[in-house]
Amino acid sequence: MVRTLFSNRRLNAGALHLMASIALAALVSALVFGVWYPAPYAVVAGGTSLFFLLVSVDVVMGPALTAVVASPVKPVAEFRRDFALIVALQLAALGYGLYTMALARPVYMAFEVDRMHVVVAADIEPAALAEAPPALRSLPWFGPRLIAAVKPADPAEQLKSIDMGMAGIDLAMVPRNWRDYASQAPAAWNAAKPVARLLARYPALTSELNAFAAAQGQPAQALRYLPLVSRHASWVTVLAGPDARVVGHLPVDGFF
Numbered sequence: 001m002v003r004t005l006f007s008n009r010r011l012n013a014g015a016l017h018l019m020a021s022i023a024l025a026a027l028v029s030a031l032v033f034g035v036w037y038p039a040p041y042a043v044v045a046g047g048t049s050l051f052f053l054l055v056s057v058d059v060v061m062g063p064a065l066t067a068v069v070a071s072p073v074k075p076v077a078e079f080r081r082d083f084a085l086i087v088a089l090q091l092a093a094l095g096y097g098l099y100t101m102a103l104a105r106p107v108y109m110a111f112e113v114d115r116m117h118v119v120v121a122a123d124i125e126p127a128a129l130a131e132a133p134p135a136l137r138s139l140p141w142f143g144p145r146l147i148a149a150v151k152p153a154d155p156a157e158q159l160k161s162i163d164m165g166m167a168g169i170d171l172a173m174v175p176r177n178w179r180d181y182a183s184q185a186p187a188a189w190n191a192a193k194p195v196a197r198l199l200a201r202y203p204a205l206t207s208e209l210n211a212f213a214a215a216q217g218q219p220a221q222a223l224r225y226l227p228l229v230s231r232h233a234s235w236v237t238v239l240a241g242p243d244a245r246v247v248g249h250l251p252v253d254g255f256f
Contacts, residue, residue: 227254
């Protein structure tokens, strides 16, 4: 009898905590995938792996600890104290996880010479934002914004940019290089490659490219593409003319 009661109390407390944790994880997923990492950035920017790491630790550990402390011989007041401590620790871990995901969120997709570059919040020095064009001096919170990153015109700045590039700091990570995408759209279109080249390499993409083209009222052969790079993936971004607008992304390597 005591053993049954012992088992039931642990199972019931752990199960209730698990259900509450799953409900909270569902709310968090709406924020992460609906706002910070909209498709395809959940994959391109690594949002999916970060989220499931966060959830697997937070959702499993909290209910497991609750089941451990839910002894049937423990006074109610003591159990409530232990449970409150577990919830506080769980929420602190969740808060830290969300903070990490916020730092890793994609803020810009920048056209950069011959590619699209996904820039995340952690790539940007906050103090350097003052050097960006006025409209770009704050980092977006509702999904990445399409911009362009240009090479410096000053020879001294060009040399500095080369040194920074060798250190892993690309053009798109430097706010003073940012420009409105529309101003650089002709350069993006000229740098983009014909989609026929992509189809020759990846014929299985025919249906996806036809769908992109149909949505734009153009033949598929009129589309072009640029490689899309991030720390987590190498895809391609598909463009439609004449304004080099982004019409889709595909999970294949565009460097060939």
